[in-house]
Amino acid sequence: xxxxxxxxxxxxxxxxxxxxxxxxxxxxxxxxxxxxxxxxxxxxxxxxxxxxxxxxxxxxxxxxxxxxxxxxxxxxxxxxxxxxxxxxxxxxxxxxxxxxxxxxxxxxxxxxxxxxxxxxxxxxxxxxxxxxxxxxxxxxxxxxxxxxxxxxxxxxxxxxxxxxxxxxxxxxxxxxxx
Numbered sequence: 001x002x003x004x005x006x007x008x009x010x011x012x013x014x015x016x017x018x019x020x021x022x023x024x025x026x027x028x029x030x031x032x033x034x035x036x037x038x039x040x041x042x043x044x045x046x047x048x049x050x051x052x053x054x055x056x057x058x059x060x061x062x063x064x065x066x067x068x069x070x071x072x073x074x075x076x077x078x079x080x081x082x083x084x085x086x087x088x089x090x091x092x093x094x095x096x097x098x099x100x101x102x103x104x105x106x107x108x109x110x111x112x113x114x115x116x117x118x119x120x121x122x123x124x125x126x127x128x129x130x131x132x133x134x135x136x137x138x139x140x141x142x143x144x145x146x147x148x149x150x151x152x153x154x155x156x157x158x159x160x161x162x163x164x165x166x167x168x169x170x171x172x173x174x175x176x177x178x
Contacts, residue, residue: 016159019075023152026068030148033061034128058123062116069112072155073105079159083167090173101158108151111144 080086085094095102118137122130131137166172 019159022071022075029061029065079162084170084173104151104154111147115140115144
């Protein structure tokens with residue numbers, strides 16, 4: 001009989017809580033970036049040096065958001081690390097189990113890059129208020145925003161699914177391969 005180690009409940013809880021905090025930080029920095037740009041732009045009495053500092057702040061927030069996206073990807077990997085499927089190299093079955101996630105992840109990253117890139121280019125040329133005069137940006141913004149809600153709900157559901165002991169026991173997965 002094959003002995004399979006189950007994940008320790010305490011370590012999974014810590015990973016899960018940290019994952020939720022990273023998701024919350026990503027949502028918070030996303031909201032904060034829009035607020036900072038509008039508040040900075042509304043101050044009409046800024047010198048050239050102040051505007052340079054404001055664009056640096058925008059770049060710092062953008063970099064933090066990019067790093068948070070990478071951390072989210074790594075954390076997804078960390079959550080599936082101890083599953084039976086991953087541990088014994090059944091990556092095809094793992095991808096089949098979480099097909100929607102593995103399709104949604106590149107779409108989420110593409111929309112993130114597209115929206116932030118458009119925002120950075122248009123805001124640096126015309127200011128953040130005039131962004132909304134560009135229908136292309138507005139469409140990308142709304143598509144990304146709606147998809148982001150869906151994606152984070154998907155991640156939340158995935159994290160709850162990975163708490164199920166079936167992903168850490170061999171019984172179900174050995175039957176699939178017979």
